[in-house]
Amino acid sequence: MRKVKKIMALALSAALVVVSLAGCGSEANTENTAPKASDTLIYAQGSEPRGLDPALVDDGESAKVMSNIYEGLLKYNKDSTKVEPSLAKSWDVSPDGLTYTFHLQEGVKFQDGTDFNAEAVKFNIDRQLPPQVTEDMAYAPFVYGSVKDVEVVDTNTVKINLKAPSTPFLNNLAMIMAAPMISPKALKDNNNNVNQAPVGTGPYKFVKWEKDQNIVLVRNDDYWGTKANIKNVIFKFIKDNSARVVALNNGEADIIDGIDSTVVKQITDAGNKIFQAPGMNINYMAYNTSRKPFNDQKVRVAVSQAINVPELVESLYQGYSEPATSILPSFMEGYDKSISQVAYDPTAAAKTLKDAGITSLHMITYTNPRPYNAATGQSLAEAIQGYLSKVGVQVTIDSFDWTTYKQKLKAGDYDLAFYGWIGDNGDPDNFLYLLSVDDPTMNIALYKNDEFNSLIAKGLTTPAGDDRNAIYTQLEKIAADDAAWLPISHAQTLCAYQPNVENFYFHMTGITPFAGVVKK
Template sequence: MRIVRSRVARAITAALAVGMIASACTSERDKEGSGDGAKDTFVFGAPGDPSSLDPALASDGETFRVTRQAFEALLEHESGGSKLVGGLAETWESNPEGTVWTFNLRKGVKFHDGEAFNAAAVCANYDHWFNWTGTYQSSAVSYYWQTVMGGFAKNEDKEAPEANYKSCTAKDENTAVIEVKKPSANLPGGFSLNALAIHSPKAIKEYEKQDATAKGDAITYPKYSQEAGTVAGTGPYKIKGWNKGNKEVTLERFDDYWGDKAKVKNIVIRTLDTEEGRRQALQAGDIDGYDLVAPADVKTLEKEGFQVPTRGVFNLFYVGMSQGADPALKKKEVRQAIAHAVDRENLVATQLPEGGKVATQFMPDTIAGYSDKVKQYPFDTAKAKDLLKKAGEEKLKIEFCYPTEVTRPYMPAPQDLFELMKADLEKAGITVTPKPMKWAPDYLDATEAGSCALHMLGWTGDFNDGFNFIGTWFAEYDKQWGFKNKKLFEAVTAGSTLTGDERTEAYKKANEAIMEYLPGLPVSSSPPAIAFGKNVNPPKVSPLTQENFAEVSFK
């Protein structure tokens, strides 16, 4: 998930009914349920607000945590793993060139609004995205479409990439064929993204009556994406309400779901933006689970009888350097000085969960394509000072943005991490100007626009391919980084048309080229923990942070 690099949001107060459900989920929650006394509402504590109820307009993990329960893509990942399996498509195949993808669709699937799912519905979605105009073409709004399928039928944004999507054809009612112009390393993995999940064609017609708008870097999202009632997917839950005042999204079981029915009737996803607040809410019984457990809390909770499974390592935390925001960062010696100034070993040892590792490149060592030959930048304050002197920047002053009101899988305590790095940089003679910003939308908008010289971000992989990491940032010009380097871009994209060992070797070479150029500083990879109540049968935890709450039940 991008930024996971994540993005943006505007929320509007939802219906009064949501507040009623929310209150029932706290003081009255234990009284709910069937005649045998079983609970029928699972309350989960999330570290941040979603940005949209339409996943196509998002790139952040907190949105996808919600929308994944309600929307399904053509492909999915096996429960608890990273292997691609059938989603709304039972089977799929491509031509040898990887440009024609045929999906054999499930039969008997309904959307939440009663519409039937079929090949025409698949094509209605892909053609809807392809024909976006205006603000919808902003990379902050259509990030994942642009990442997987390129630009649009008619590019209005000069920074939009060339379109790679060619067409979608309903070969028959249950067979959809999607064609692209060129093979891509993002396929077939891209077909599993929740951002490309399938919506009801009836709902899409309503979507198309509304526009997203922008004023500077600030984006206002269409009303349908900010309140429940219009969006309709095929998932085991349907979205009932979004109460921004109480920071809660409420979902209700979809009884006409095609697969195994959800075991709990209602899901409430409540934002609790501090680690301590989430832990205390679980201990008090106000919530039934929460994500991104502070490393220091894991053993405490386990001793108290709570369940605290740890996900596999599938993320990366980094310090971004925007050359467009500060000309000094155009000097390689300055970027190298910053890299040598930061004590990453200390960050991992003191701030990250057990099992965290210092990152040497922009992907974890669990991904094929990780290289043992990248250039290293060990902690060395004296060397950092020498490099600054060489660059003529002994008195460097630089702005460092960091997010507030959020915790991410790769970034447990943003302010603590920032303070340690600020102290390291100042020991090397760099004057740091702190710039705290609210995560959504301020921080996400600013980093996406490239207006933060130094900033902290990260990524949890969407699917198991090296390009999903390095290609996310360095396949082409990106305002976040603000540099153009054709040779580097070509190295990153070289593996796109290759397979097997050849692709892996191409990714290794790309990692070596990236770390030689050093566009930013990879800091760490770590295994994020998630907690559940003593009376919960939890879902299988996912290295992709793609937990399916339909698997949850109460003991």
């Protein structure tokens, strides 16, 4: 009961904050009743966000929270990555594909009361363009790399001029990383970093962040669009998978993520529900191609030959993930079923590795579940450690929490590492681009290939259609032949929720919008 009381106390605290934030003459100040359980939604996730500034983070845990605070010029359809109006109510594209003119919603305010307008759009984009862009803005080159400059036409009209045509540009502007609009005042007041003090235009406002505990949001009652149904949202951090299930089944959480096949029956037997949908993701192991022994393609192939991927996926994920035969999900443009990864051949693997004198390797992994790997990085690492021991290679595993793990990736001191990707925008470039960038927290294989990079650049400017799809198919073939990654699986999206929660969905891009959720 102690945990339940603690959660209810937190819900009460969040509700009181809502009252205190309201104006002196507001209706909220006239309410003296205690908050109802239906006023507060508790979402339990496996790890803490890295931050809440869309320009400065690149992780899914941050995305879930930010998707409720911020909005971009565009947004995705609930059931796809088709773009729809958001802060921009309409847009025009010049015949040469170099100028995008956005007509903005009128009368929108940031959560600090300042105006959203064309100047705010320019401020947000200029912040992520040279010379202002900083090294820690990982997504800036991806979203705005093709942007030449931004022009304010009038208060509610802004032009974005490109250096070259960019086929995925509109899709990029609906992403939760880099694209959302932040209050310029908040950025100025917080030294260009609102990781701890986010201010957007979205349906929920930030209240507080208790490190290692939770993040509290309250409904933005001045929101320009349809107001959220639930008053308070609490993102609670529970690292252990089984502890999250207990929290759900005990009524201490309304929704949990990061579940796997082993707990589905336990959840449904308790009367709770499962959210299940195809995932737009890839779960993989990367070879550090920047140093020995994995600067040698033959050695990379040999290690891949040692691992029975279909067997591994069935054992770990019990039918809730499918073996990856490609980096791209099978429903994405550019996917080609003829592409195959390195085939399982432990005899050939053992010979090549022995001839190369490789008897030990250093592997790093993460301890928490990820949307593309609900079994946790530790379980995946140990499974691959077992396969490699059968071909005469002993693997040392170092495991870290997610935030520390990202720093270890940046340092580059590993032979093998695990990662994954949730598609941001539904475009194949979003996946294959990862093998072309210099950022070591995205291209963790540290892979460099001039032919590959040239094709990436070509794909960006090629109009949608068969010719463009063929470019990404070719990129897939190069990646498979070079074996910079061992693609492992494409995970289904699995979450669980209380039966009194309605309209919850986990979008294929990894965000959890709560404005439409109802708790009865």
